[in-house]
Amino acid sequence: xxxxxxxxxxxxxxxxxxxxRPVSPHVTIYRWSLPMMMSISHRGTGxxxxxxxxxxxxxxxxxxxxxxxYLELVKALSLGPALIYTAKFALAFPFTYHTWNGVRHLMWDxxxxxxxxxxxxxxxxxxxxxxxxxxxxxxx
Amino acid sequence: xxxxxxxxALFSNNGILLSRPVVTSTRAWYRCPxxxxxxxxxxCYASSKTASLHWMSERAVSVxxxxxxxxxxxxxxxxxxxxxxxxxxxxxxxxxxxxxNWANTGLYGLxxxxxxxxCYFKYHDVGICKTVALLWSL
Numbered sequence: 325x326x327x328x329x330x331x332x333x334x335x336x337x338x339x340x341x342x343x344x345r346p347v348s349p350h351v352t353i354y355r356w357s358l359p360m361m362m363s364i365s366h367r368g369t370g371x372x373x374x375x376x377x378x379x380x381x382x383x384x385x386x387x388x389x390x391x392x393x394y395l396e397l398v399k400a401l402s403l404g405p406a407l408i409y410t411a412k413f414a415l416a417f418p419f420t421y422h423t424w425n426g427v428r429h430l431m432w433d434x435x436x437x438x439x440x441x442x443x444x445x446x447x448x449x450x451x452x453x454x455x456x457x458x459x460x461x462x463x464x
Numbered sequence: 465x466x467x468x469x470x471x472x473a474l475f476s477n478n479g480i481l482l483s484r485p486v487v488t489s490t491r492a493w494y495r496c497p498x499x500x501x502x503x504x505x506x507x508c509y510a511s512s513k514t515a516s517l518h519w520m521s522e523r524a525v526s527v528x529x530x531x532x533x534x535x536x537x538x539x540x541x542x543x544x545x546x547x548x549x550x551x552x553x554x555x556x557x558x559x560x561x562x563x564x565n566w567a568n569t570g571l572y573g574l575x576x577x578x579x580x581x582x583c584y585f586k587y588h589d590v591g592i593c594k595t596v597a598l599l600w601s602l
Binding site: 370373374377378391392398399408412426429430433 | 526527530556559560563598599602
């Protein structure tokens with residue numbers, strides 16, 4: 325059953341890409357809303373972190389020497405506390421955002437908070453919590 | 465009175481006006497014989513439960529990951545490191561799978577490599593938890 329579905333999909337794409345039909349404007353004309361932006365950010369942070377973590381994993385396998393040596397290298401650069409704090413904040417932010425928005429998603433999966441004002445309220449709450457937790461984590 | 469209470473509930477809910485009235489009284493059914501013709505959608509319409517189970521597993525892993533993140537912070541150690549590696553790679557794998565075509569099995573390369581790297585890392589080197597701790601101590 326999977327092959328016929330795949331074949332059908334392939335046929336659809338072949339026919340439509342060959343005909344060079346114009347695509348109706350969508351993201352260029354639709355008014356951006358908070359839920360829309362948060363949704364794509366959730367996906368974006370997820371993909372970003374996955375790739376980052378995978379990259380780190382592969383790097384750990386490929387690069388010579390244990391990890392603390394590289395840390396010593398970074399320490400030797402003596403970057404200054406403000407820059408280090410900013411870097412930590414930049415690392416913590418996608419993590420906390422994805423986590424808190426993930427909880428919001430799980431609430432939706434339980435069937436709660438679907439009314440439009442609730443969606444906006446939970447969104448703002450997530451952003452607030454993200455900012456606060458990032459500030460807190462970066463300070464550690 | 466029942467209708468008034470229901471209308472009151474509609475208006476008072478965050479001050480939102482529902483644009484269409486909701487027929488909630490069950491006593492109205494005998495007045496609408498056509499309503500008897502409505503058939504509810506059968507629950508087990510899908511031919512297999514695979515997709516449904518997968519969705520549930522995804523949510524379970526997400527919840528598990530939340531728990532693992534908490535415990536890995538409170539009780540760092542080898543078991544937690546491996547649990548984190550496993551849960552994280554699974555969550556990423558399924559997450560990225562939503563973006564890429566499920567039929568495309570090129571999806572397996574990256575997370576497998578990542579998980580293998582994590583295990584190697586933990587075994588030979590410092591390990592993830594320690595890494596984050598060291599990185600954060602800068």
